[in-house]
Amino acid sequence: MNRTTRQWLALLPVLSVMLLLILGISLYAVAQSLGYAPIYGIDAFPTLHYYDLLWQQTGFWQSMGLTLYYAVIATVLALILGFFLALALVKQGRNHAWIHTLYKFPLMVPYLVAIAMVILIFGQGGLLARLSFALGWIDSPAGFADVLYSHYGWGIIIVYLWKQVPFMALSIYVVLMGMGNDTDEAALLLGARRWQRWLYVVLPQVIPGITSATLICFAFNLGAFEAPFILGGGFPDTLPVMAWRLFTDSDYNNRLTGMAAMVVIGLVLLLLIAIAGRLSRRVFQWQGAGHGR
Amino acid sequence: MDAKRANRRPNFLLIALYVLIVAPVVPVIIQSLAFQWHWPDLLPSVWWWSVRGDVAFPLAWDYLLSPYSHVFSAAGNTLFISISVTLLALVLCLPAAKVLVSHDFQWKQQVLALFTLPLILPEMTLGLAFLAIFIPMGLAGTYTGIIIAHLIPVLPYMMRVLVSVYKNLGHDYEEQARLLGASSWQVMRHITIPMLLPGILAGCLFTLLVSSNIFLLTFLVGQGSVETLPTLLFAKMGGGSLDATGAGLTLIAMVPGVLLLLTTERRIRDYQRMD
Numbered sequence: 001m002n003r004t005t006r007q008w009l010a011l012l013p014v015l016s017v018m019l020l021l022i023l024g025i026s027l028y029a030v031a032q033s034l035g036y037a038p039i040y041g042i043d044a045f046p047t048l049h050y051y052d053l054l055w056q057q058t059g060f061w062q063s064m065g066l067t068l069y070y071a072v073i074a075t076v077l078a079l080i081l082g083f084f085l086a087l088a089l090v091k092q093g094r095n096h097a098w099i100h101t102l103y104k105f106p107l108m109v110p111y112l113v114a115i116a117m118v119i120l121i122f123g124q125g126g127l128l129a130r131l132s133f134a135l136g137w138i139d140s141p142a143g144f145a146d147v148l149y150s151h152y153g154w155g156i157i158i159v160y161l162w163k164q165v166p167f168m169a170l171s172i173y174v175v176l177m178g179m180g181n182d183t184d185e186a187a188l189l190l191g192a193r194r195w196q197r198w199l200y201v202v203l204p205q206v207i208p209g210i211t212s213a214t215l216i217c218f219a220f221n222l223g224a225f226e227a228p229f230i231l232g233g234g235f236p237d238t239l240p241v242m243a244w245r246l247f248t249d250s251d252y253n254n255r256l257t258g259m260a261a262m263v264v265i266g267l268v269l270l271l272l273i274a275i276a277g278r279l280s281r282r283v284f285q286w287q288g289a290g291h292g293r
Numbered sequence: 294m295d296a297k298r299a300n301r302r303p304n305f306l307l308i309a310l311y312v313l314i315v316a317p318v319v320p321v322i323i324q325s326l327a328f329q330w331h332w333p334d335l336l337p338s339v340w341w342w343s344v345r346g347d348v349a350f351p352l353a354w355d356y357l358l359s360p361y362s363h364v365f366s367a368a369g370n371t372l373f374i375s376i377s378v379t380l381l382a383l384v385l386c387l388p389a390a391k392v393l394v395s396h397d398f399q400w401k402q403q404v405l406a407l408f409t410l411p412l413i414l415p416e417m418t419l420g421l422a423f424l425a426i427f428i429p430m431g432l433a434g435t436y437t438g439i440i441i442a443h444l445i446p447v448l449p450y451m452m453r454v455l456v457s458v459y460k461n462l463g464h465d466y467e468e469q470a471r472l473l474g475a476s477s478w479q480v481m482r483h484i485t486i487p488m489l490l491p492g493i494l495a496g497c498l499f500t501l502l503v504s505s506n507i508f509l510l511t512f513l514v515g516q517g518s519v520e521t522l523p524t525l526l527f528a529k530m531g532g533g534s535l536d537a538t539g540a541g542l543t544l545i546a547m548v549p550g551v552l553l554l555l556t557t558e559r560r561i562r563d564y565q566r567m568d
Contacts, residue, residue, distance in 0.1 A: 010388035088307035108550025116543040117317035133333040223415020
């Protein structure tokens with residue numbers, strides 16, 4: 001047995017599991033959305049019928065818009081706030097170890113925990129509403145802004161931000177620390193101004209490193225279920241919530257329509273990855289992608 | 294330059310962001326201890342401990358810690374599933390990570406890219422597809438089905454940690470031992486394994502956490518017949534409100550993450566990077 005064979009043998013188990021699970025599942029999902037579902041007694045493959053049904057769902061385009069809205073706003077804000085947090089951490093230096101630990105707390109807990117916090121703080125009977133009453137700004141719970149249970153509400157976005165700002169910060173921090181000061185100092189010596197050093201030295205080095213973290217957050221926000229399900233404004237829902245409602249419907253045809261909705265999200269993601277791949281050739285490099293979902 | 298000065302001065306931006314990250318835990322703790330918290334009181338008017346003796350049925354924390362709440366069985370399920378997934382992932386990744394670090398071969402980048410994919414695939418897509426496959430196989434609503442489904446999000450993290458572990462290992466000590474006449478078994482037993490162990494442990498604790506925090510895959514594949522801490526919490530607050538029991542459950546669901554943060558965070562930090 002030669003070396004190459006031995007190497008592939010070591011890789012074989014995990015690779016076959018990954019290929020079987022990921023590619024198998026993805027292909028199966030696509031096939032199902034195209035009409036292949038013997039277990040539900042449907043075998044119309046290939047047909048675009050279920051995509052047709054999806055477009056015809058009332059509120060489909062609103063759902064699409066809502067899904068993109070939450071995902072885009074949350075990801076962009078997480079990126080900006082995460083950048084500031086990372087900069088503050090770099091400035092802080094290594095003198096208080098706990099500072100570099102405690103901010104990862106949101107990474108370590110489920111999204112449901114963040115949702116619980118948002119309910120208690122931002123609900124109309126929540127802590128901020130009570131504070132506003134104490135300060136005389138409002139005189140009844142209904143006077144407080146519709147942060148939760150409303151379309152385009154901030155509750156969902158705040159959940160994503162609380163979980164993802166630390167994730168972004170961690171990814172950006174790793175990139176900033178790995179960057180070194182050489183080019184920045186060279187630019188400084190050559191007389192570059194502060195903003196020039198930022199624009200031409202720091203940003204070009206940071207952006208490729210954070211593309212994967214941004215994509216991971218955006219992908220998660222597009223496909224997320226818990227936050228829009230619990231904190232959303234009801235019909236029309238985001239696409240994953242819509243997919244789940246269709247899937248739990250008693251009519252089996254609707255299950256395939258639900259799958260089509262998830263495939264649409266997959267297509268949006270693929271498009272985005274292709275664009276990001278154009279912009280940065282290092283999308284699939286692993287550096288910068290920290291931990292935590 | 295001004296880094297030294299900044300160290301002495303409190304960093305206001307950092308403090309502000311820190312408050313936003315940590316402070317939201319406080320209302321959850323208060324709510325879990327409240328019995329009556331009417332609008333517009335800033336603090337509960339009646340606390341749980343002052344009425345515990347007056348009612349026949351268990352309240353708040355008494356309820357949570359009683360068998361009626363299913364908290365202990367859900368915690369047991371969470372632990373069982375995450376330990377199984379972790380061991381399975383370890384066995385699958387250990388030989389592969391070594392090869393990925395120590396050898397260059399064609400397709401290496403593609404293999405690594407494959408391990409990024411699960412971070413991008415929506416859990417809803419995975420869950421619905423799994424369900425369609427698992428129902429006819431009889432795996433829906435079983436531990437086996439959930440463990441297989443959890444492998445997808447867990448494997449990338451295990452792989453990432455193990456690859457860094459092997460990278461940081463270095464082969465100097467192994468070579469020295471070999472030069473001194475150690476057999477390959479002795480090298481394995483006395484050098485390689487002791488050096489790998491801390492990293493492997495860190496990776497395992499980390500994937501334990503990833504698995505115990507998964508909600509949607511468990512919810513879909515488990516079909517409501519297997520309760521874990523996240524699914525229990527979802528059932529409690531799915532309607533959009535949070536009573537004392539729900540708040541207590543939220544605190545319980547934080548426990549695995551807080552434990553990991555306290556014990557191993559520093560060790561894991563060294564293994565995050567991999568390229």
